[in-house]
Amino acid sequence: MKNVWLIFILIILGCGQQDTSNIDTTTSSKTDLQWQGVYHGIFPCPSCDGMDTTLELIKPNKYTIYTVRLGTDNIPFQGSGTFKWDKTGNIIILDRGHIYRVYSDHLYLLDVKSRQIKGPDAQRYRVNKIQALDQQTTTTE
Template identity: 80%
Template sequence: MKNLWIMIALIIVGCGQQDISTIDTTSSSKTTLQWQGVYHGVFPCPSCDGMDTTLELTQPNQYTIHTIRLGTDPNPYRGSGTFKWDQSGNIIILDRGHIYQVYSDHLYLLDVKFRRIKGPDADRYRVDKIEGLGQQISPPNAE
């Protein structure tokens, strides 16, 4: 009888965990999407009018971020660094601690437990991919 309870407990505990070997990384955001590019949005901010955020992702796993606290601080924060992908290949973790879920044309900022932020402003924790920025512009031909 005691062995039966141990078996049941192991089955219950094991059912909630995904086997790492079964994660399909061939269809992940990392391998199937054009994730490189510039993303922009305004995140909610309890002590300002919003955090205007521009995030550029480039190969190999590099980022540049610019944030401005709207309505309070005219001095933007500018930083850069590296990021890593989680095991699923759908989430990136910036070396400064921010966590984003990657989609084809936008990113969602996640909480520290890798979950979407909930509440009335949930949809505002998103930065959308924008065209044309972040691309190098060639200098005009000198004549």
């Protein structure tokens, strides 16, 4: 009977503990990815046909953004500023308030609580990295 209780106590104690020896806290999008570059996509817009958005991330923590409201006046907006990384190093917050999760080849626009937007339009909150611009090289002869 003592062995049953001992096993029961060991199971209870072991179930609540997480093995943290394999968690690498030094990895993040900020340190592991080539996040700088140009991203493009069309975000949903309730009063237009979409927000055509081009966002460039520049080291160390700068950005430029260019947006056009499709299907309306088509007057472009261009801005620039700085961004900061959250404590995980996976999310950036633009000084104008937009929040993005950073992946290797795209960014996701997040809601105000830094959560990914759900629903049928969820994939429309993604801007893809434009590889051609990042890999473009010029040579002079």
